[in-house]
Amino acid sequence: MPMKTILILAACSIALLSCGRSRNRAAAAAPLTNAWAAVALKVEGPESNADKAAACVEEAHRFGVNIDADAPSSATLYLGGDGNRVTLASGNRSFGKISMRALCRLSLAYALELDKRVKVNKTEPTGCEELGAVQGEDQGYAFFGVNPGSYEAALAAIQFSANERGANYVVIDVAREVGMNFSISGRAFKCATGLVVQQQQQPETGPAPSGGATTTF
Numbered sequence: 001m002p003m004k005t006i007l008i009l010a011a012c013s014i015a016l017l018s019c020g021r022s023r024n025r026a027a028a029a030a031p032l033t034n035a036w037a038a039v040a041l042k043v044e045g046p047e048s049n050a051d052k053a054a055a056c057v058e059e060a061h062r063f064g065v066n067i068d069a070d071a072p073s074s075a076t077l078y079l080g081g082d083g084n085r086v087t088l089a090s091g092n093r094s095f096g097k098i099s100m101r102a103l104c105r106l107s108l109a110y111a112l113e114l115d116k117r118v119k120v121n122k123t124e125p126t127g128c129e130e131l132g133a134v135q136g137e138d139q140g141y142a143f144f145g146v147n148p149g150s151y152e153a154a155l156a157a158i159q160f161s162a163n164e165r166g167a168n169y170v171v172i173d174v175a176r177e178v179g180m181n182f183s184i185s186g187r188a189f190k191c192a193t194g195l196v197v198q199q200q201q202q203p204e205t206g207p208a209p210s211g212g213a214t215t216t217f
Contacts, residue, residue, distance in 0.1 A: 038068040040072075043077045044079070045077075047081065055100050056108075060104070073112055093110060099138070108156075109160070117159070120155065120159065123171070135186070141180065162188040169190070171186050172185075173185050173186050
């Protein structure tokens, strides 16, 4: 094998396969042709960078959403040592110690008012079509301590998954934290417009979302 080829392969390996990641992220940047929504999401602040902005694009595409500067729904995700927050038309929301992907996911969920699109409860609705099982999870990280997965980010994941299936109601069956991961399992339902839904409830298990400064990756 030529020496030049060996050096290129070694460089990619030393950089933890950054060459492959760059190609994947470049491909992921292309807008989805079948997206169900778009958000004008900006990532800024002293701790922001191109990789973190790309992570938000990947997270948006994961749930069928495009990042488009001209979209009617907008959000600005600020990343800084004094705390992370998202600025929306309705005001600011602060984040606790959660991963970058969780920050992106929640910013998208708030901008799209996902709670209004997909109601969440522990009570099974009546007169609705059950569409099957859905699951959402969020993975924590270890950095100067153990930071477990976010309940709120896992909830957003299950709502996004239900929405993609045409559901507007989710029954939470199980919410659990195992190691650094938080997962929620439930069932998706499609209910007629105008259905009276009981007040949204959170599973009894699992931590409530917390505020404060955070380190992101």
